[in-house]
Amino acid sequence: MKQFLLVFLGGGIGSLFRFLLSKTFNGYFQHFFLGTFLANILGCLLIGMVLGLSAKGNYLSENQTLLxxxxxxxxxxxxxxxxxxxHSLLTSGDLLHFFIYTFGSIAAGILAIAIGLWVSRLL
Known part of the structure; x- marks a missing residue:
């Protein structure tokens, strides 16, 4: 039961932070959802660090990793x-921004995971 509550609590806090990022940054550019992009890239960086530290053994407990x-x-x-x-970029016919945002997000996410794992090795 404790593990369910940790995931529930962490998910709620994460959702709140995502909401705040989206509210703050999604209006900056007409065809680029900066808040969503930041949430995904920062989330990739953080999960890389958390899972990297968890894999080291003594840095994070199973419960901390779940949270x-x-x-x-x-x-x-x-x-x-x-x-x-x-989908909204595709249906509006904005293929340029669709490809920039899609492939930029994927590339930056993979890079952020790699950086997070690298940082966890330094700690």
């Missing part, structure tokens, strides 16, 4: 929103 990776990062990152925004 941070499964809970917080699961609630914070926004694949469904990402997919919806891609």
């Amino acid at each position: 941070l990776a499964t809970g917080f990062c699961g609630g914070f990152t926004t694949f469904s929103t990402f997919a919806f925004e891609k």
